[in-house]
Structure formats: C-alpha cells, structure tokens
Amino acid sequence: xxxxxxxxxxxxxxxxxxxxxxxxxxxxxxxxxxxxxxxxxxxxxxxxxxxxxxxxxxxxxxxxxxxxxxxxxxxxxxxxxxxxxxxxxxxxxxxxxxxxxxxxxxxxxxxxxxxxxxxxxxxxxxxxxxxxxxxxxxxxxxxxxxxxxxxxxxxxxxxxxxxxxxxxxxxxxxxxxxxxxxxxxxxxxxxxxxxxxxxxxxxxxxxxxxxxxxxxxxxxxxxxxxxxxxxxxxxxxxxxxxxxxxxxxxxxxxxxxxxxxxxxxxxxxxxxxxxxxxxxxxxxxxxxxxxxxxxxxxxxxxxxxxxxxxxxxxxxxxxxxxx
Numbered sequence: 001x002x003x004x005x006x007x008x009x010x011x012x013x014x015x016x017x018x019x020x021x022x023x024x025x026x027x028x029x030x031x032x033x034x035x036x037x038x039x040x041x042x043x044x045x046x047x048x049x050x051x052x053x054x055x056x057x058x059x060x061x062x063x064x065x066x067x068x069x070x071x072x073x074x075x076x077x078x079x080x081x082x083x084x085x086x087x088x089x090x091x092x093x094x095x096x097x098x099x100x101x102x103x104x105x106x107x108x109x110x111x112x113x114x115x116x117x118x119x120x121x122x123x124x125x126x127x128x129x130x131x132x133x134x135x136x137x138x139x140x141x142x143x144x145x146x147x148x149x150x151x152x153x154x155x156x157x158x159x160x161x162x163x164x165x166x167x168x169x170x171x172x173x174x175x176x177x178x179x180x181x182x183x184x185x186x187x188x189x190x191x192x193x194x195x196x197x198x199x200x201x202x203x204x205x206x207x208x209x210x211x212x213x214x215x216x217x218x219x220x221x222x223x224x225x226x227x228x229x230x231x232x233x234x235x236x237x238x239x240x241x242x243x244x245x246x247x248x249x250x251x252x253x254x255x256x257x258x259x260x261x262x263x264x265x266x267x268x269x270x271x272x273x274x275x276x277x278x279x280x281x282x283x284x285x286x287x288x289x290x291x292x293x294x295x296x297x298x299x300x301x302x303x304x305x306x307x308x309x310x311x312x313x314x315x316x317x318x319x320x321x322x323x
Contacts, residue, residue, distance in 0.1 A: 080229050081128070081220050092219040099220035100230035106214030117208030118216040125204040125321065126255070130216040135200035137241045197238035224302045225311075232262060232295055232313065240289035240318060247285060254278025255319040256286045263310040264303045266295035278320060286318045 083101040092104045096116045107118035118130070210218070220226075244251060254277035261269045268290055276283050298311060 080226060081218055082230060082233070083217075083220055083222065087215075087217070088222070089217075091221065094219040095221040097218050097220035098226045098229070099222050100227045101220075101222040103217045103220045104212070105210040105219040106212045106217045107208065107210040108213070108216050111209045111211045113207035113209055115206075115208045116210065117206050117218060118210045119207045120203065120205070120216045122203035122205040125202060126319070127204060127317070128206060129201040129204050131201055132203045133198065133201050135241055136196055136198045137238055137245070197234050197241075199234075199237050199241075224299060225305075228298060228302055228311070229313075232293070232311070233316075235293040235295055236289050236316070239293055240286065243285045243289055244320075247281070250279075251282035251285060251320055252279045253320045253322055254282065255317055256283055257315050257317045258286065258290060259312075259314050260290060260316075261310050261312050262295060262298065264298050266297045268293065268295070269309070274315070282318075282320065289318075290316075 078096065078098045081097040081099050081103075083099040083103045085101055087103065088101040089104045091102050094105070094116075096105075105116070105118065107120065109119040109121070112119055117128070120130070122129075255275065256273060256278055257275040258271060258273055260271040263269050271287065271290055273283060273287075298306070303310070
C-alpha cells in the first residue's frame with residue numbers, strides 16, 4: 001500500500017468532512033425554513049381567515065310605522081292682534097294670530113301681497129289698525145272687574161265721553177300692539193278688563209293675501225293667553241294716555257319700545273328700553289305707565305304653560321306721530 005493510497009483511504013479526510021458538514025447544515029436550514037414558513041402561514045390563516053368566510057346573517061327586525069299628524073295647528077309664538085269684542089266671530093279655520101277674541105280674515109280690497117293680512121287703503125304707519133277711532137281714557141285705568149253689573153257703568157261713561165269729547169291733537173298718540181314670546185291655547189279664559197279705555201286707532205295702509213272680501217280683519221284665535229295680554233295692554237295704555245295728556249308739551253315726536261316680563265302675581269319685572277327715537281321725558285312717561293299699571297295675577301291655566309318667570313312682553317311700543 002502506497003502512502004498515497006493510505007492518504008486516500010483515511011476517514012479523517014478534510015474535504016469529505018467539509019462536504020458532510022455542509023450537507024448537514026443545508027438539511028437543518030431547510031427544516032428551519034420549512035418550520036418558519038408553516039408558522040407564518042398558520043399566523044395569517046388565524047388572523048385573516050374570517051375575511052373571506054361567509055357573513056353571519058343579520059336578524060331581520062319587523063318594520064316600524066311612524067304616524068305624523070300633518071293637520072294644521074295653532075302656530076306657536078304667533079303675534080298678538082287686538083280684536084274688538086263687538087266683532088267677535090266663530091273660530092277661524094286658519095289660526096294665524098293670537099287674540100283676545102276670534103276673528104275671521106277679510107279684506108276690503110283684492111289680495112295683492114304675500115303676508116296673511118287684508119289689503120286696505122289708509123295712512124302709512126308703522127303699526128296695523130283696521131279702522132280709525134279716537135281714544136278714550138278711564139280715570140282709574142283699565143282694571144279687571146268681576147261683576148257684570150259693575151262693568152255697565154264704565155261702558156255708559158265711555159259712550160258719554162265719546163259724544164262729548166271732540167277729536168283733538170292728542171290723537172297723535174298711538175299705543176301699538178306687541179308680540180308675545182308665548183302663544184298657547186288653553187280651555188279656560190282670563191278675566192277681561194271692563195273700562196271706558198279705548199286706544200286711538202288710525203286706519204293704516206296694508207297689503208296681504210287674504211282673498212275673502214269684507215270688513216278688514218285677520219284670522220285670529222281668541223285664547224286665555226290672548227285675553228290676558230289684552231288686560232296688560234289696556235292697563236298700561238290707559239295710564240299712558242292719562243300721563244301724556246297732562247304732559248304732552250314735554251314729549252317730542254318719536255317711538256319708544258320696551259321689553260319686560262309680567263310675573264305670576266301680576267308684577268312687572270326686568271323692564272328695559274330697546275329703542276327710543278323720542279326724548280328722555282317721553283321715555284320717563286312710558287316707563288312710569290308700565291311700572292304703575294295695576295295688573296291682576298296670571299290665571300293658573302295660562303301660567304302653567306308659561307316660563308317660570310312669567311309672561312314675556314316684547315316690543316311694546318309707544319309713539320307720538322305727526323298728523
């Protein structure tokens with residue numbers, strides 16, 4: 001045996017050992033890679049396996065039917081419009097305004113406007129009057145009277161006063177109506193003031209969409225709230241005319257508007273001036289008229305539907321206007 005043969009046949013040959021180790025590492029690496037691939041595949045199957053699975057059926061609920069009442073109702077926060085008690089009418093189909101008595105809309109002229117008002121000729125004034133009449137003032141102011149018999153005397157005085165007193169320059173004064181922040185309908189009524197007071201009115205020019213022909217009027221619903229508002233307006237207005245009659249030389253032409261609230265006991269709270277185009281003397285007369293007005297407590301059926309602070313009176317206007 002030659003040395004070369006001995007070297008060839010020796011089991012510890014480095015090249016053979018290196019080949020064996022390489023093959024072993026390759027096999028182990030392949031096994032590890034296979035295990036890793038299986039783990040990755042298993043992870044993705046666990047994480048995203050539900051994406052392509054069929055969705056769970058949703059339980060069907062029975063259909064719900066909602067009924068909506070589309071019938072016209074009395075509009076909330078509607079403007080107050082005074083109605084002459086002698087011209088009361090049946091309840092109108094359209095309840096556009098709040099009032100102390102029912103009235104049905106009518107127009108002297110053909111409808112030419114978009115507002116829910118009658119069309120009529122008259123003076124251009126910043127208020128809404130359907131007729132013209134002088135004012136009359138009860139010396140005691142407009143106060144609620146519970147007795148029907150007792151209310152007959154002021155009515156007789158009013159008739160006498162209207163016959164004796166001619167139209168004077170004092171007709172320049174006009175107490176305007178106002179909007180109320182609340183306009184709710186209730187089944188019972190408030191006490192009406194029975195007095196000789198009547199504010200001055202000047203028929204004003206207006207246009208509207210009322211097509212029914214007749215003496216000018218609007219569609220208004222008489223409510224307990226509207227009747228109490230009339231009490232408040234009459235009580236303040238009667239004092240205002242009396243004050244201005246005595247001090248008309250101090251006041252200048254212009255308009256004053258105020259906001260205030262009547263609490264449940266009939267007291268005026270939170271009076272503030274929102275506009276004054278007249279002078280300070282006129283403003284003082286108006287404030288005095290409001291603060292000294294004798295108002296009855298708000299009836300319970302009306303108070304229960306009002307805010308806790310009472311009845312808001314917004315934009316009550318006092319005006320001295322030129323002829």
